[in-house]
Amino acid sequence: MQKKPKNKAARTAPFSSWHIILIIVLSFITYSNALAGNFVWDDELQIVKNWQIRDVRHVGLAFSSAFWAFAGPETGRTNFYRPVQTLTYMLAYLIGGLSAWSYHFVNVLFHTSASIILYLICIEYGISSVASLLACALFVTHPIHTEAVTWNAGTPDVSCGMFYFASIFLFLRYLNSGRKKWLWLAALAFLVACFSKEMAITMPIVAVLLLLAKGQLRQGRFRKALIDLAPLFAAGLVYIGARLAALRFLSTTHLNIETGVLDWATLGLRVFGQYIHYALLPYPLSAYHLIPLHLPDRVLSTLLYTGCIAVTALIVFMANQRVGGIGVWSIIFAVTLIPVFNFKGISQTFFAERYLYIPTMALSVVLALLLNKARNHAKIVTAAVVFVFAVLTFVRNADWQSDEKIYESILRVQPEVAHIRNNLADIYIKRGDDTRAKSYLETALQYLESNVYVQSDWERYRGHVGLGAIAARGQKYVEARQHLNKALELYPRGDWAYLYLGGVIMEEDGDYASAIEYFKKAIDLGPLNEVARDYMGIALFNMKRYQEAARYFREALEINPTYKDAETHLAMATRALAS
Incomplete structure (x- = not known):
């Protein structure tokens, strides 16, 4: 058998x-x-x-x-x-x-x-x-x-x-x-x-x-x-x-914007076409892509990318006649992109290269x-x-070696990105280059006046906070208060605005007790704001409350172990306690 x-x-x-x-x-x-x-x-x-x-x-x-x-x-x-x-x-x-x-x-x-x-x-x-x-x-x-x-x-x-x-x-x-x-x-x-x-x-x-x-x-x-x-x-x-x-x-939404079905549908076509473009021809690369939400602001690019989709589909169909499997794997390419079309649940950019x-x-x-x-x-x-x-x-x-390099590379491709302008301004504020920082903040606010792109009011808040910080450093305290109060009108729960308002009170008036109230508010609103804790420690240090100051400096270092200012201030408080 x-x-x-x-x-x-x-x-x-x-x-x-x-x-x-x-x-x-x-x-x-x-x-x-x-x-x-x-x-x-x-x-x-x-x-x-x-x-x-x-x-x-x-x-x-x-x-x-x-x-x-x-x-x-x-x-x-x-x-x-x-x-x-x-x-x-x-x-x-x-x-x-x-x-x-x-x-x-x-x-x-x-x-x-x-x-x-x-x-x-x-x-x-x-x-x-x-x-x-x-x-x-x-x-x-x-x-x-x-x-x-x-x-x-x-x-x-x-x-x-x-x-x-x-x-x-x-x-x-x-x-x-x-x-x-x-x-x-x-x-x-x-x-x-x-x-x-x-x-x-x-x-x-x-x-x-x-x-x-x-x-x-x-x-x-x-x-x-x-x-x-x-x-x-x-x-x-x-x-x-x-x-x-x-x-x-x-799933929840991160984008509280209502618009018509036509805008969302054509946005999907526009974005899918751009994904095909970048998969085949990765240029120009940018870590931040702004795409207009409303169809009237992107008619030409939508038509071009829709054409790109149609031509690609035709090429795939023809190639699949000669080589089996191309059609299936091309469909898999499209299927794996499905989650990124949850535009309201992702971000305001609609397109990202890493996707x-x-x-x-x-x-x-x-x-x-x-x-x-x-x-x-x-x-x-x-x-x-x-x-x-x-x-x-x-x-x-x-x-991608440093913040400054990646931000500058983004603005070379798309100068309208207010978020990146504000980020660059933060870098220059920390360096003490207030002139350059102010330029980026002011142009960020100018770009935010346009309704072509979806950009957050949070960036307006950041712009005014930055301008307030620069004015305060230049001892222009009235101007600083105006910007910081405007920031709080835009975003009442903004920890950095309270932080810098406290700083203005501390620097201009020497009123550490009143400044501390603002720092407390900033700390409550900013669980990861190490600078607010550092400022609180400075105020307490100047009031000779060294034990409490040291506690806040330690909290700042627990949040950000690389924060050198808090490290220096903690050493000062430790020496004061020992003497």
């Missing part, structure tokens, strides 16, 4: 361990200068002032609260439920404390791992190792990824990308082998990806598309397909349950499929593009 032959697993292309090594080397060379970068932009708040990451005993808080909960109850009401981000920062803190290099190193490590997994996805999909390597090398070096990899606040994107890619690879491995362990590991990777960033929630849709590509959704196989998808849906339910328990809601980190994975597979059928000259051209991309990425990394 003859034995029945066993079902053979689907063929996968052989891979080379040398290719893995090449990917690792290419990734670390491309991002080698990123390791020397400082903390920039949101890094100071998300990392330096984030007390949760300094103690592993706070692991539970990472899963039971929003990411921003460390910054206070008002800031904590956010859509960002990202336990893996907090855990990653904890790991980087264990490695290097508050030295920026360790956070950069972890990000590059995530990117390198994601790139290796992308290579394995291509191999698992049956693409040749050479084509897989070239497509993966393009992903490694793609300049659009600098924001996600080089910026420490981009950790959610690269960590989510790594686990998302792992889920796809493991799901493909399951489809090729039929072994259930790969399916459950895919579900686990999907869950961790969700805990990294909300974009991962699209994975079950991607799984359906992969089943379709593999012919698993033919008539009579729907029951098996549902069984195949069940672990992923179970993981999704676990994530939703954890999210609801921590946030008490699935392309996961979608470009699908684009890389499309390229690998094309290269798999292409002649050698196409592979040589791709290798040349990889080299050019690596150089461009290396150069772009330099923009």
Whole structure:
């Protein structure tokens, strides 16, 4: 009696361990200068002032609260439920404390791992190792990824990308082998990806598309397909349950603006077209993109990007006739972008380069499929593009070396961004360059008069606070009070306006008791305002209340351990107590 032959697993292309090594080397060379970068932009708040990451005993808080909960109850009401981000920062803190290099190193490590997994996805999909390597090398070096990899606040994107890619690879491995362990590991990777960033929630849709590509959704196989998808849906339910328990809601809005359906619909087309543009041609790069909300303010760009979508769809359709799989992976590119169209739940910019980190994975597979059928000259051209991309990425990394460089690079592309002008003004105020700071603050207020872009009243508040601080430093106290009171009209809960008003009272009148009341208000409104605590300590020190002053200086250092002024003042208070 003859034995029945066993079902053979689907063929996968052989891979080379040398290719893995090449990917690792290419990734670390491309991002080698990123390791020397400082903390920039949101890094100071998300990392330096984030007390949760300094103690592993706070692991539970990472899963039971929003990411921003460390910054206070008002800031904590956010859509960002990202336990893996907090855990990653904890790991980087264990490695290097508050030295920026360790956070950069972890990000590059995530990117390198994601790139290796992308290579394995291509191999698992049956693409040749050479084509897989070239497509993966393009992903490694793609300049659009600098924001996600080089910026420490981009950790959610690269960590989510790594686990998302792992889920796809493991799901493909399951489809090729039929072994259930790969399916459950895919579900686990999907869950961790969700805990990294909300974009991962699209994975079950991607799984359906992969089943379709593999012919698993033919008539009579729907029951098996549902069984195949069940672990992923179970993981999704676990994530939703954890999210609801921590946030008490699935999603909230950060943008309280009402406009017509036509504006929102055409904005979606405009933004999707821009994502295609930047995925294929990453220029001009900017860490902040302003896009008009209302259609009359962007008719031409909307028409151009709609045309871009139509032409791309036609090219994909034609290419799919010659190379199978291109259509499915192009749809996956679009599917992975679905979460970023929750415009009211994200931010006021509507478009961000780091949101392309996961979608470009699908684009890389499309390229690998094309290269798999292409002649050698196409592979040589791709290798040349990889080299050019690596150089461009290396150069772009330099923009992320400091706050001043990245802000100036943004304003070169889009000078209307009031938020960035205010940020640059803060830098120059700290340097004592009041003339330059005042120029940025005044132009920020001028740009805010326009209704073309959605920009927050918070930036108007910041502009007047900055001008008030400059006037106070120049002993123009009447002007300072006018700006600071205007700031409080715009935002009555603004801690910095109360802080500087207290400073004016302390400097002009020498009335430390009255100044202290303003500092108390600033401290109540600003849980992470170390400067308010430092000013409170200064007032108490001048009243010879050294013990209380020392307490506030310590509080300032607990918030920001790198704050040198508080360190100096604490030493003064300690000496006064000892004498």
